[in-house]
Amino acid sequence: MSEVLIKIDNILKKYDDNVVLDGLSLDIHEGEVVVVVGPSGCGKSTLLRCINALEPIQGGMITFRGEKIDGRSKTITALRQKIGMVFQSYELFPHKTILDNIILAPMKVQKRSRADARKEAEELLDRVGLLDKKDSFPRQLSGGQKQRVAIVRALCMHPDVLLFDEVTAALDPEMVREVLDVILSLAKQWKTMVIVTHEMSFARAVADRIIFIDQGKIVEEGTPSEFFDHPKTERAQAFLQTFTFDKVEKEA
């Protein structure tokens, strides 16, 4: 198996007395697509936020290529450049055009020239079919378009791993597809990704490995076919049951 990129080792995350992640360990390998599923409030989004130190952890350790991830360290901005993140609510910068949204961090953080950043941003925008929107403002775009821009913005930093936090949860159903297609094409290019989603058919298609979390612990993990077709634990079975509906039998 390929090299371990992110090592999550026995982490504890709590808000006051409320334990959200409870001794969770997980290795993410280079080129791997890990999909994290679980009931809402199980801690899966928190897990992603801990990986790039948006949330401090109270115990255990997360390392990226052997380097400890710590929100208070001086090297955190360098590490975060390697860890791209896309949020549920897109979070484009509303006062900047699409192009400026994308090239802001490459210019400010990586000190790349405007021309260089712009060239790459335009190529990436073209790939997701939004080149004609480069001079628009975020408010002029649909949710699906905004989310594709947010993905491009993360990609333009050349991250080694991308974290997707329920990126389609705020979208209208017909816009979900256009965003998921972009992520599927990234998976084909061997991008390392950690994806939190409620789209089970997408999870099955994109994942190399499914992680099922409940109450802050990994309850089950396996390949998509193992997990979806033959879930081993009762909790996973119950969880998957919530996505299927039996035909209504009208009462006599």
Place this chain on the structure above:
Amino acid sequence: MTSLGLDVLFKGINMQRLLAGLWVSLRISLIAIAISIFLGLVVGWLMTRKNIVIKAITRVYLEIVRIMPQMVLLFIVFFGTTRLFGWNIDAEVSSVIVFSFWGVAEMSDLVRSSLISIPKHQYESAYALGMSEVQTYLSVIIPQTFRRLVPLAINLITRMIKTTSLVMMIGVVEVLKVGQQIIEANRKSSPNAAFGVYLTVFILYFIVCWPISMFSKKLEKKWS
């Protein structure tokens, strides 16, 4: 036909005197506004910090300013402190102190509310792109805060300019006081002067404040 009382304005140097009075009003408000904007930005930012002591102090300060009529503040500073501390500050300086005291409080509250109206996720998405705290503030948070702040600040600025008409109560000869003097001096020769002079004062205030509001409208339109 009854006279509108505008004739007094053309007697002697009355018009120049009114304009000189207007300059006094503007001088007081401009200095106070400059101080309010600068300190308001600092104090407003401090108010968003989680320090309990700073929070308590700024809270009390803000409440005092809100509750106290500006005129009472003027009287306290100009008349009240003179004997108590044995100093002799002139009326114009007292006015600048009071208007700054008021302006900083209101401005910092506007800055605070504009800052906290920026969603937490805006900070996080900037951090997630590897931006430092300083870069995040400079490129993401402050530009957005500024856009929310400008219309509110301009409203405060015009209110401050208008309220300087109170400073005549502590003896500053500003535009309104000059107007009164002109009216008094011409009571016999132009009994209708009150209308003409106050109308002129009104127009002078309008000429000062209107372009400021128009500027704000223009910016809002550009940013929306």
